[in-house]
Amino acid sequence: MNKSLFGALLASSMVMTAAQAADYSIDTHGAHASIQFKVSHLGYSFVVGRFNSFSGDFSYDASAPQASKVAVKIDTNSLDSNHAERDKHLRSSDFLNTGKFPEASFVSTGVESQADGTLAITGQFTLNGVTKPLVIAANVVGEGQDPWGGYRAGFVGHTEFALKDYGISYDLGPASSKVQLELVVEGVRKQ
Template sequence: MGIFGRKESKPQPAAAAPAAAGADLASLTGDYTIDPAHTTIGFVARHAMVTNVKGSFTDFTGTLHLDGADPSKSTATIDVTMDSIETGNADRDGHLKSSDFFKTDEFPTMTFRSTKAESLGGDDYRITGDLSILGVTKPLTIDLEFNGAAKDPFGNERVGFEGKAEILRSEWGLTWNAALETGGVLVSDKIKLNFDISAIKNA
């Protein structure tokens, strides 16, 4: 049943199955807040055409609305503080915050607002929305896998997802680069995005 519940392995009479499914759907349908302490919003860029540089954002907020009866009505929002970018190198982080890249003084926030959600079958889903960076808004499609639902030791009802997407940074005005003597460029245009999300159901 995927994102909104799974069928139990215990055999049941055919007439009872819809009721059990409905109970699972009802328990997961609702509004959720993304837990930043257990969520990763990351990216990977190709550097000098020979290796990958990985980074993430450590300061963000987000919400999910899951609709068990109709997954297409599910929604997601994320707001990311661009100054929270981390790549494991302070000089590189400073360069990324500068006018060559994210211009964080002028554009402190990156946002995503979903416009469409769809089931791909099983635990796989796809969400499309508007990604805004540097004041430029372009569509972004994220493929998601539902990792399950559980109640943690503190009584929080959680759901988890893993997601991935690819963008061309130049489409958002991120065009800085440097040519290599051997050919090619220092930073790839294609950026891989990855998401590991834990969200808590609102009371």
């Protein structure tokens, strides 16, 4: 093999290696991640809550964010709005139908850097047995070494969706037709 061809192949492999995203596990064990929801209550106030149990992984490289990926699974039975009777109703067939669909999920299909520095994470969101495209607007919080010898990366994301898009038709009025989700994700790089 001639030297210039070998050099070109070596340079090409170095660029591909540099653009490889690192793999992370979302740190739910240390409670450094959360999925919170917010829904207007009749237009007068808000019901806020969270999912206490979820897991996931992501890949990220700051120099090539388009190579990033994320996959999250949510235990819908872990819904917690700090009100036991309301939580029971939200888990019922009127809303999340957790007896039939105990898991929600998000799997990314693409990541794009936006002009304002945010990331648009496009993916398939499954809730109540329905899968539809969803876009999460995400901000990089930071990344670096932790005090325990690991490496971490963190993000905050926001999205909104209509309940009816996921087969939830319980009518609380037009002000309560959409759910806002906030995701705080801190991942520990896999070895």
